[in-house]
Amino acid sequence: MNKQYQFHICIVFALLNVLFFTGCSPVKRVAKSISVKPAQPVLSSDTSGTVTMDVSFHIPEKYVSTRSRLFITPQLIVNDTLCAEFSPLVVDAPIYTKKLKRRIILEKYQDPYNEYLQEVSNPFSSFELEYHTRFDIPEKTQSGFIRAIVSKDGCGKCFGLDTLYIAGISNLMSLINTREALNLSWIEPEFVIRPKIREGKGEALLQFIINKYDINLSLGNNRQEMLHMTNTLEPILTDSLTTIRTINIYGMASADGPYEFNTTLARNRASSAKRWLIDRLQINPEVCQLIQTDSRPEGWWPVYDAMVADGHPDSLSVKKILTTYTQDNDDVQEYYIRRLSCWPDIRNNYLPKDRKVEYTYSYTICNFTTDEELLAMYRTRPDAFNEDELLRVATLSTNDFSQKEVYRTLMHYFPQSTVAANNLAVLYLREGDIEKARQTLETQQEYSPEMLATLAARAIYMKMILNVPSNFYKRSIYRRLAIILDCSRPVNVNWVKHILCSRIIVM
Secondary structure, three states: OOHHHHHHHHHHHHHHHHHHHOOOOOOOOOOOOOEEEOOOOEEEOOOOOEEEEEEEEEEOOOOOOOOOEEEEEEEEEEOOEEEEEOOOEEEEOHHHHHHHHHHHHHHOOOOOOHHHEOOOOOOOOOEEEEEEEEEEOOOOOOEEEEEEEEEOOOOOOOOOOEEEEEEEEEOHHHHOEOOOEOOOOOOOOOOOOOOEEEEEEEEEEEOOOOOOOOOOOOOOOHHHHHHHHHHHHHHHHHOOOEEEEEEEEEEEEOOOOOHHHHHHHHHHHHHHHHHHHHHHHOOOHHHHOOEEEEEEEOOOHHHHHHHHHOOOOOHHHHHHHHHHOOOOOHHHHHHHHOOOOOHHHHHHHOOOOOEEEEEEEEEEEOOOOOHHHHHHHHOOOHHHOOHHHHHHHHHHOOOHHHHHHHHHHHHHHOOOOHHHHHHHHHHHHHOOOHHHHHHHHOOOOOOOHHHHHHHHHHHHHHHHHHOOOOHHHHHHHHHHHHHHOOOOOOOOHHHHHHHHHOOOOOO
């Protein structure tokens, strides 16, 4: 072989050895990764630009090897640049701990990460590491994210085993340019026509003559129960805007007695409820075909629950039978329950006298597609609208007063509508009603970017007023805010003073 080629091959092997064998310890692939809880899409700062982070790192089983030191180092990234590195979490494996102690004794070594060391009883099993920190976002920063670098090399510098995304960062104060205006983010959604499918369920507790399935209204509360079932289904069956998709009626089979006999009896009782509804409501044949009947086993668990609620001393014996014989039908469990010394007490006091009939239903409501139809139907049937249709009605409203009314109606039917909550809060802020804006925004479980901007606007609004020293200048601020917020009528100075003295939570 040519000596020049031999030389080049030697160089390649030497480089490979350097790549694979240098560093504190080799990095091994792991089957499972560290996870972060809770999953937080965005962490928001307060009005001073401080962010609070409370997370928990879940370390899976056998993630930490016998000779390693685990590092988890959170970092703040802004504009793709490392902006800050926070205190690490450190976990030592047993062999690493022994070597470190020997080095401390023999070499007088001082461990720079000793203060970050976490006490873990068994690092080879799965465990949780809690992490809490507060930090300030750099000035003029609008957004960024928090990540964590995971290392198992022993020094925390040589190898990054994994990178964990923890949460995005949003600086509320940077969303607003206080020198120019409070830039309220109004959301104008696109109108989309979607199918309007709705579902519901109910139950009737009925009494029957033993082993009979005809409904006798004179027994127990049968009349009231069947009337309630009728009153639930009648508006749906008679509504000209609805189309029935399914109605299912289930008779609940008693646990006491032969399983097959009770199943057939329960199905017949469901059929009796169906016939009663058809006769009572004069349901047309096409819809009658959509009403299906069936039966379900009620089981012995309701008996056990009743015994527990009553403090019966033999309830544990019943539970043991129910948890032991789970693969078979009710007959097997009944066989053993009947042999308990407490069986006469169960039969006389805990077997339910009422038989349950459950029903489920689903239907569609016709869509309103034109602006004229939307406005006309909203005046009479707001309950028949979906979220998209109500948002379109709000867009078509000609003034703030009518828009607020539509958004309040929308949040009544769709409480978690982020668009309605944001836009209603904006309308309240334009009027200077900071408290109602706060209450509206706090109904939401998650914040959209537009809602974060509205939160920031409210925070700035409060800060601008509370930091003004004299009454004269406060009056000037009130009027300026009325202009900035595009208020349709003058701000009442005395009313704003009253609001400031009340229990407003300042962000």
